[in-house]
Structure formats: C-alpha cells, structure tokens
Amino acid sequence: MAKAKRPKPQNGVKEIARRANVALATVDRVIHGRPGVSKKTLEKVKKVIEEMNYRPNIIGRRLASMKEYHFAVLIPEIAEESGFFWQAPADGIQLAAEEIKSMGVNVSSFFFNQNDPHSFVTNADKILKGKFDGVLLAPFFIEESIAFTNACEKRNIPYVFMNSDIPDQKSLSYIGPDLYASGYLGGQLISFLLKPDDHVLIVNISREIKNIRQNRLLRKEEGVRSYFMRNKIKNEILKIDITNVDEKVVEKKILDMLATHPRIGLIFVTNSRVVSVAKCLEKNFINHVRIIGYDLIQAGMEYLKNGVIDFLICQKPQEQAYRGIMTLYHHLILNLKVPEIYHMPIDIVTKENSAYYKN
Amino acid sequence: MAKAKRPKPQNGVKEIARRANVALATVDRVIHGRPGVSKKTLEKVKKVIEEMNYRPNIIGRRLASMKEYHFAVLIPEIAEESGFFWQAPADGIQLAAEEIKSMGVNVSSFFFNQNDPHSFVTNADKILKGKFDGVLLAPFFIEESIAFTNACEKRNIPYVFMNSDIPDQKSLSYIGPDLYASGYLGGQLISFLLKPDDHVLIVNISREIKNIRQNRLLRKEEGVRSYFMRNKIKNEILKIDITNVDEKVVEKKILDMLATHPRIGLIFVTNSRVVSVAKCLEKNFINHVRIIGYDLIQAGMEYLKNGVIDFLICQKPQEQAYRGIMTLYHHLILNLKVPEIYHMPIDIVTKENSAYYKN
DNA sequence: GTGAAATATGGGTACGTACCCGATAATCCA
DNA sequence: TGGATTATCGGGTACGTACCCATATTTCAC
Numbered sequence: 112m113a114k115a116k117r118p119k120p121q122n123g124v125k126e127i128a129r130r131a132n133v134a135l136a137t138v139d140r141v142i143h144g145r146p147g148v149s150k151k152t153l154e155k156v157k158k159v160i161e162e163m164n165y166r167p168n169i170i171g172r173r174l175a176s177m178k179e180y181h182f183a184v185l186i187p188e189i190a191e192e193s194g195f196f197w198q199a200p201a202d203g204i205q206l207a208a209e210e211i212k213s214m215g216v217n218v219s220s221f222f223f224n225q226n227d228p229h230s231f232v233t234n235a236d237k238i239l240k241g242k243f244d245g246v247l248l249a250p251f252f253i254e255e256s257i258a259f260t261n262a263c264e265k266r267n268i269p270y271v272f273m274n275s276d277i278p279d280q281k282s283l284s285y286i287g288p289d290l291y292a293s294g295y296l297g298g299q300l301i302s303f304l305l306k307p308d309d310h311v312l313i314v315n316i317s318r319e320i321k322n323i324r325q326n327r328l329l330r331k332e333e334g335v336r337s338y339f340m341r342n343k344i345k346n347e348i349l350k351i352d353i354t355n356v357d358e359k360v361v362e363k364k365i366l367d368m369l370a371t372h373p374r375i376g377l378i379f380v381t382n383s384r385v386v387s388v389a390k391c392l393e394k395n396f397i398n399h400v401r402i403i404g405y406d407l408i409q410a411g412m413e414y415l416k417n418g419v420i421d422f423l424i425c426q427k428p429q430e431q432a433y434r435g436i437m438t439l440y441h442h443l444i445l446n447l448k449v450p451e452i453y454h455m456p457i458d459i460v461t462k463e464n465s466a467y468y469k470n
Numbered sequence: 471m472a473k474a475k476r477p478k479p480q481n482g483v484k485e486i487a488r489r490a491n492v493a494l495a496t497v498d499r500v501i502h503g504r505p506g507v508s509k510k511t512l513e514k515v516k517k518v519i520e521e522m523n524y525r526p527n528i529i530g531r532r533l534a535s536m537k538e539y540h541f542a543v544l545i546p547e548i549a550e551e552s553g554f555f556w557q558a559p560a561d562g563i564q565l566a567a568e569e570i571k572s573m574g575v576n577v578s579s580f581f582f583n584q585n586d587p588h589s590f591v592t593n594a595d596k597i598l599k600g601k602f603d604g605v606l607l608a609p610f611f612i613e614e615s616i617a618f619t620n621a622c623e624k625r626n627i628p629y630v631f632m633n634s635d636i637p638d639q640k641s642l643s644y645i646g647p648d649l650y651a652s653g654y655l656g657g658q659l660i661s662f663l664l665k666p667d668d669h670v671l672i673v674n675i676s677r678e679i680k681n682i683r684q685n686r687l688l689r690k691e692e693g694v695r696s697y698f699m700r701n702k703i704k705n706e707i708l709k710i711d712i713t714n715v716d717e718k719v720v721e722k723k724i725l726d727m728l729a730t731h732p733r734i735g736l737i738f739v740t741n742s743r744v745v746s747v748a749k750c751l752e753k754n755f756i757n758h759v760r761i762i763g764y765d766l767i768q769a770g771m772e773y774l775k776n777g778v779i780d781f782l783i784c785q786k787p788q789e790q791a792y793r794g795i796m797t798l799y800h801h802l803i804l805n806l807k808v809p810e811i812y813h814m815p816i817d818i819v820t821k822e823n824s825a826y827y828k829n
Numbered sequence: 830g831t832g833a834a835a836t837a838t839g840g841g842t843a844c845g846t847a848c849c850c851g852a853t854a855a856t857c858c859a
Numbered sequence: 860t861g862g863a864t865t866a867t868c869g870g871g872t873a874c875g876t877a878c879c880c881a882t883a884t885t886t887c888a889c
Binding site for chain 4: 123124136143145149167168170172176177178
C-alpha cells in the first residue's frame with residue numbers, strides 16, 4: 112500500500128563489485144567458491160565482503176536461482192494399528208509445506224510399515240535416489256536408520272530426527288520428547304493419584320522390547336522408577352511386558368495380573384497402547400483402577416473424556432513435525448542457526464484440556 | 471547444489487499477457503485494481519486470470535516492490551512487578567522477527583505501563599502515526615484498545631490480539647488462552663489434590679477487579695466453579711479479592727483467611743500473583759495447604775521446584791507471541807488463510823516438566 | 830618469440846513482478 | 860473540424876542474484 116522507496120542500494124553484490132573494483136561475475140565466483148579467480152582478487156573481494164558484513168538477499172537469490180528445494184519425509188504409515196497416531200505429524204508437515212511452498216520448497220512424504228524394516232529401507236533408498244536437499248525422519252528402526260543417515264552424510268544431505276533420537280548420528284537437529292523426563296513426570300502423576308497402599312503396574316506393550324539403551328518404552332519406565340526412588344515413594348511397582356499387541360491377548364494378561372495382584376490401583380502404560388488397557392477395564396467394569404498412558408490418539412481421547420483414563424502424556428506431534436520441516440527450511444534456505452536438540456514440552460492432558468491438544 | 475532448470479514459464483503475468491493479448495502493464499493494472507483499463511479489456515484479462523488460477527509469485531513480488539513491511543507490537547513493559555512475565559513474549563517476537571527479516575519485514579515493539587492507561591494510549595498513537603502495516607497487541611485496557619483498533623480499521627491496518635481477546639472487535643485473529651476453560655481445568659486439578667473435607671480458597675489479586683464480563687481473573691474463577699458444579703464436588707469454595715498487590719497486604723489477608731477458616735486445604739490463585747501467596751505460606755511454615763496458580767514466571771518456577779506450589783497453569787507465552795507475528799506475516803505477505811481464533815493449549819506445569827516450559 | 834592452451838575477468842541476460850513514462854486512440858469542447 | 864484533454868495501452872527498466880558466454884590476460888611448451 113505504502114509507496115515503495117527506491118534509494119540506491121548500499122549493500123549487495125553490486126556494491127561489493129564496485130568497492131573491490133571487479134565485475135559482478137567475479138564477486139559471484141568468490142561467493143560461491145567457484146574456480147577461475149586469482150588469489151589476489153580472491154583476497155581482495157573476500158576482504159570487502161568481510162568489511163561490508165555482506166548477507167545475501169534471500170529474495171533475490173531465490174528468484175535468480177530458480178532452484179526448487181526438495182525435502183523428503185520418512186515416517187510410519189498412518190495406520191489403524193497405531194491409532195492413526197501419525198496423522199498428526201502428517202498434518203503438521205502439510206501445514207509447514209504450504210507455508211514454505213512460495214519459497215520454492217517441495218515436500219514429499221514416504222511412509223513405511225512399522226512392522227517391516229524392509230519397507231523402511233525401500234523408502235529410504237527411494238529418497239537417496241530422489242536427490243533430495245533435506246530429510247526429516249522418524250528413525251524407527253535403529254540400524255536401518257543409521258545406514259540411511261550415513262548415506263545422507265556422504266551425499267551432504269542434512270537430516271533431522273523427529274520423535275526419537277539417535278544421539279551418535281550427526282543429525283542437523285533432533286526434535287522430540289525427552290523420554291526419560293516424560294517417564295519421570297509420569298511418576299509424579301502417578302503419585303497424585305495413588306492411594307497409600309496401592310500397587311502400581313507398569314505395562315509395556317510392543318512387538319519389540321529389546322535392550323534398555325534404545326527402547327523408547329523402557330526409557331519411560333526408567334523415568335517412573337527414578338521418580339519413585341528419589342521421592343522415596345514406597346508403593347510397590349509391578350511390571351509386565353506384552354509382546355503380542357492383540358487386544359485379546361492384552362486383555363487376558365491384564366486381567367490375570369489384576370487377579371493375582373488385587374492391590375493394583377493404577378496402571379501406567381508406556382505408549383498409546385494404553386487404549387487397549389482402557390478398553391479391557393471398561394469392558395470388564397473395573398473402575399477402581401486408574402490409568403495413565405501416552406499419546407493423544409483419537410481412542411485415547413475418548414477414554415480420557417469418559418474418565419477411564421486419567422492422564423495422557425504427550426508431545427503435540429503435529430507441532431513436532433511442523434518444526435522438523437521448518438528446521439530444514441531455516442537451515443537450507445534462510446541460513447539461520449538451528450538448535451541441535453529441541454525437546455518438545457511434555458504435555459499433561461486430562462479430560463479438561465484435551466480439546467486444545469487435538470492437533 | 472543441484473543444477474537449476476530453466477523451463478519456459480507456464481504461468482505468471484507474462485503468460486496472462488500473452489493469452490489475453492495485452493501488455494504486461496495492463497495485466498498489472500488489472501491485478502492491482504488500478505485505473506486506466508477499459509471494461510472490455512478488464513473482463514478479458516480477469517477471465518484469463520481465473521482460467522489460469524493465477525497465484526502471484528511471492529518472491530518476484532517482494533523483489534520488485536522493494537516495499538518494507540513494518541509490524542508494530544504493543545505489549546506491557548517487562549517489569550519486575552509482573553515477574554518479568556512479558557520477557558517470554560518479547561523473546562518470541564524477536565524469534566519471529568529474525569525469521570521473517572529476510573522477507574523485508576521489520577518489527578518494532580512498543581511497551582506500555584500496566585498501571586497507566588495513558589502510556590497505552592501514547593504508544594498506540596505512536597503506532598498510528600508510524601504508518602505500520604500490521605499490529606500485534608495485548609489489549610490490556612479494554613476501552614483504550616477498542617479506540618485504538620477502531621482507528622486501525624479506519625486505516626485498513628490489520629491487528630491481532632494476543633493474551634486476551636475483545637471478541638466484538640474485528641481483529642484478524644486472536645491468539646491466546648481460553649480463560650474459562652483454563653479455570654475449568656483448574657477445577658479438575660484442584661479435585662486431584664483435594665481431601666474430602668477440605669475447603670478451597672480462590673484468590674484474585676489484582677488492582678482492578680471489575681465486572682465479570684471482561685475480567686480475566688473472574689473468567690477463570692467461573693471456570694473453577696463450573697467444574698465443581700458439573701462434577702458435583704461438594705467441597706466448600708471460599709473466595710477473596712485482594713486489590714492491593716503489596717506482598718505484605720496479601721500476606722496479612724491470606725493469614726487472616728487461614729486463621730478464620732482452618733479447613734482451607736488448597737488455595738487457587740487466578741494469576742501469577744500466586745507467588746505472593748506461596749511466599750507467604752513458605753515464610754509462615756504452612757505446609758498443609760496446597761497451591762495452584764497461573765503463569766510460569768521465574769519466581770513461580772522456583773516455588774514449583776521446592777514443592778510449595780503444586781500446579782501452574784500456563785500458555786507458553788513465547789509461542790503465543792511468535793504465532794502472533796507469524797499470523798500477520800502469513801496474512802500480509804504470504805496471503806495464507808489465518809484462523810480467527812487460536813486458543814493456545816492449556817499447559818499443566820508441575821515440578822517435573824517445568825524445565826520444558828522455560829520459554 | 831610464437832602459438833595455443835589455461836586462467837582470469839567482464840558483459841549481459843534472466844528470474845517474476847512493479848511501476849514509470851511515453852505513445853496511441855477515443856472523446857470533448859469550441 | 861481542429862486542437863486539447865482524457866482514457867487506454869505498451870515498452871522498457873528496475874529489484875538482487877545466478878549463470879552463460881565472450882574476451883582479456885597469463886602461462887607454458889616448443
């Protein structure tokens with residue numbers, strides 16, 4: 112609306128060329144480290160650039176180099192099995208994609224099957240062949256992820272981890288929960304609900320429950336136990352690992368457990384499978400046992416609303432993914448510094464604030 | 471890195487001009503609604519634009535029109551009195567400003583004194599005189615804010631409310647808490663901590679506690695009471711308004727209250743003044759009374775950590791302000807749709823997750 | 830010292846849009 | 860009918876950067 116002013120430019124490549132008394136093309140060569148510049152000229156131009164504290168104009172750059180940036184996203188399928196958990200990250204990615212589309216960034220998503228490492232590898236290969244400029248991935252399968260990101264490094268493709276981290280890899284950034292801390296918080300929430308002589312049952316439901324170092328669920332369990340230790344909470348902690356995720360199997364195991372340990376007053380489930388436990392208790396009219404779990408998937412929300420589940424701990428998966436894309440954008444296009452680790456706030460969701468965490 | 475491709479453009483003003491068989495300048499006139507185009511040509515060009523579903527190239531536009539955008543922010547001073555609460559929004563604004571600086575957006579902040587409506591007006595006038603393209607404000611003083619935003623509307627300057635809303639004004643967007651809902655959640659948190667025969671004390675500490683429609687604190691109180699009603703919680707609710715914010719006055723009033731009502735087991739403070747109450751209880755070694763309050767200011771965080779305060783309810787003020795600026799950016803520069811209302815998630819902060827809400 | 834090859838440098842155009850300015854066509858008034 | 864005014868339109872340049880192509884300079888083998 113306001114009239115545009117057109118004062119003579121004070122900075123920019125033109126001014127550098129003028130001050131260094133060279134052609135624009137030469138300045139360009141220096142800036143992009145292209146060959147064909149004598150040492151003498153190189154030094155001269157570099158000095159001027161230093162003096163001017165030159166920052167390239169992103170707009171001009173984007174217009175001139177009609178280069179399109181391509182980001183790849185590698186996340187699990189949006190499947191019923193995981194309560195459509197990955198819908199939210201997909202939404203966040205969509206949102207970010209729209210926002211930066213006008214800057215010439217395209218975002219392509221690749222989905223793998225959570226039960227099939229092979230599908231992860233297949234899609235990772237597609238990405239490597241696709242000549243992408245940046246990658247956002249959920250490193251679900253550790254070894255396969257390491258192989259993939261190593262390949263990215265070889266090709267100088269920056270990658271961002273989301274949802275879970277692989278600390279030793281040289282990722283541009285990690286965006287996701289601090290699992291141990293979220294478990295520790297879980298410990299506190301448990302203590303709010305626990306009656307003096309109650310026992311607590313920790314339940315891990317997952318096909319693969321391997322070693323403690325890498326397993327997400329066990330990190331959370333650790334957190335809970337630490338909270339109890341440090342706060343000298345004496346209530347007994349029972350624990351059960353269920354590697355068959357079938358609802359009926361879960362139901363049976365839970366009922367068995369409750370039968371043999373009648374003093375269990377609270378069940379803490381380390382992931383979104385908490386809905387299976389909730390379903391079991393609701394179905395069997397067990398309402399003296401409190402439930403705390405993870406992740407705000409649709410089914411979980413409903414159990415929260417009808418009071419079967421008391422707390423869900425979650426991390427706004429939509430925002431997590433949104434930030435992941437924006438991190439690549441900031442790094443690659445805007446040349447802004449990005450944090451190496453961004454731990455998402457650990458959100459406590461109850462019946463009464465769940466509406467605001469929808470996505 | 472990848473080679474830029476230069477295929478012949480398929481869209482853009484040039485293509486419109488070609489298809490409509492007119493000059494570029496004419497297309498430009500149509501797009502910007504400038505005069506000097508015959509009705510016939512106007513229709514013709516408009517039709518082509520429709521057909522092509524033309525979307526202007528933001529990059530080209532920003533480069534050609536060297537217009538700088540200027541956003542103004544009108545928020546309270548970062549003062550000791552409010553526990554430096556406004557530091558976080560200021561940080562969020564700073565973050566957003568850096569991000570969009572390269573798109574030619576400048577952000578200027580104006581700070582008013584929370585106890586002085588006049589300083590609000592003075593700064594608002596400065597903004598009106600400063601020819602800004604968009605405004606983000608915390609409408610602390612209702613009437614003065616209405617006058618200011620009306621003036622903005624007259625000048626066609628979009629404005630965004632943050633932190634509190636004035637629903638009847640035609641703001642571009644509101645970003646902030648749903649106060650009633652946050653009180654309702656407060657009710658639930660109270661119920662977690664309350665023992666059967668406890669009384670609850672609701673405390674409003676603020677210089678001005680006026681009518682219920684507009685007062686932030688009373689909206690929260692309403693929320694708490696609603697939760698008790700709907701969930702048939704019978705514990706008695708006591709209530710006290712303290713209009714003198716001096717710590718000693720607060721201390722005296724609280725102690726009086728506790729003395730005359732010994733069954734008070736929990737104090738719910740409707741804003742960040744909860745720290746005054748916490749200080750009082752700590753100082754007087756009263757540790758059988760639980761405290762729930764609002765806002766994650768530094769002092770509050772400390773009381774959370776040492777267990778004097780159990781819960782704080784907050785809304786990530788940094789992100790709130792960040793979103794405020796980005797909303798203006800999306801609307802004015804990127805021409806994206808922005809939500810009319812964005813209610814921030816209502817966060818529950820305890821000792822154990824407070825670290826992740828630092829800002 | 831001469832040629833060619835290798836190196837170094839500059840000129841110029843393009844990206845998509847905005848906007849100035851000059852040219853032409855239509856209209857008006859006397 | 861002619862001159863002047865106004866409405867309508869097109870040409871051309873600019874924004875800041877990238878990159879192609881041509882030219883100038885140096886290097887080096889013979």
